[in-house]
Amino acid sequence: TQLLEQSPQFLSIQEGxxxxxxxxxxxxxxxxxxxxxxxxxxxxxLVTVVTGGEVKKLKRLTFQFGDARKDSSLHITAAQPGDxxxxxxxxxxxxxxxNKLTFGTGTQLKVEL
Amino acid sequence: xxxxxxxxxxxxxxMGQEVTLxxxxxxxxxxxxxxxQTMMRGLELLIYFNNNVPIDDSGMPEDRFSAKMPNAxxxxxxxxxxxxxxSAVYFCASTPPGSGNTIYFxxxxxxxxx
Numbered sequence: 643t644q645l646l647e648q649s650p651q652f653l654s655i656q657e658g659x660x661x662x663x664x665x666x667x668x669x670x671x672x673x674x675x676x677x678x679x680x681x682x683x684x685x686x687x688l689v690t691v692v693t694g695g696e697v698k699k700l701k702r703l704t705f706q707f708g709d710a711r712k713d714s715s716l717h718i719t720a721a722q723p724g725d726x727x728x729x730x731x732x733x734x735x736x737x738x739x740x741n742k743l744t745f746g747t748g749t750q751l752k753v754e755l
Numbered sequence: 756x757x758x759x760x761x762x763x764x765x766x767x768x769x770m771g772q773e774v775t776l777x778x779x780x781x782x783x784x785x786x787x788x789x790x791x792q793t794m795m796r797g798l799e800l801l802i803y804f805n806n807n808v809p810i811d812d813s814g815m816p817e818d819r820f821s822a823k824m825p826n827a828x829x830x831x832x833x834x835x836x837x838x839x840x841x842s843a844v845y846f847c848a849s850t851p852p853g854s855g856n857t858i859y860f861x862x863x864x865x866x867x868x869x
Contacts, residue, residue, distance in 0.1 A: 684848070743788075745797055747797050
């Protein structure tokens with residue numbers, strides 16, 4: 643079973659700071675997704691990365707997939723309190739049109755005023 | 756459009772009681788997933804269905820857990836008998852056909868077994 647480790651586990655920062663969270667695997671990812679989960683809600687998809695070395699941007703969020711497809715990072719620029727939440731990476735295995743997600747351990751981010 | 760709908764949102768029950776969690780996937784979606792989230796183990800896949808047929812139930816923790824999908828618009832996850840270690844948030848999620856990579860989660864059912 644693929645083991646997805648995320649770091650740091652917890653992160654508390656001030657508004658306006660930059661941060662990076664990491665997702666590492668024991669083996670090569672098929673493809674990787676990042677989710678954000680807010681309290682009392684389910685995870686919401688942010689991005690999917692497929693190709694080694696791929697970089698995707700979503701406003702102040704930058705997602706990078708490692709060249710060897712065994713790691714990924716999420717960088718947030720000028721964090722805001724609305725960025726607070728649990729960030730999860732997940733390996734996506736597509737089988738015959740369906741999807742099986744294996745989630746990482748998560749990074750709990752708190753952005754304070 | 757309505758998202759994935761789960762009920763109940765919160766349930767507190769006594770050890771030994773039967774618990775039934777319900778899910779209505781997004782209309783037209785053909786895959787349905789049940790996940791469990793705890794602080795210790797994170798988000799784990801329990802079982803998933805395709806066109807109402809269970810495909811992989813290897814994540815179901817033990818025989819006390821069972822899941823059914825009698826039709827395309829309804830699924831249940833049942834725990835009988837419940838134990839305190841079953842306390843968790845249970846999420847249902849569904850996927851539209853052909854998209855390959857977008858899963859939509861419900862808001863979860865918060866279960867506490869005392």
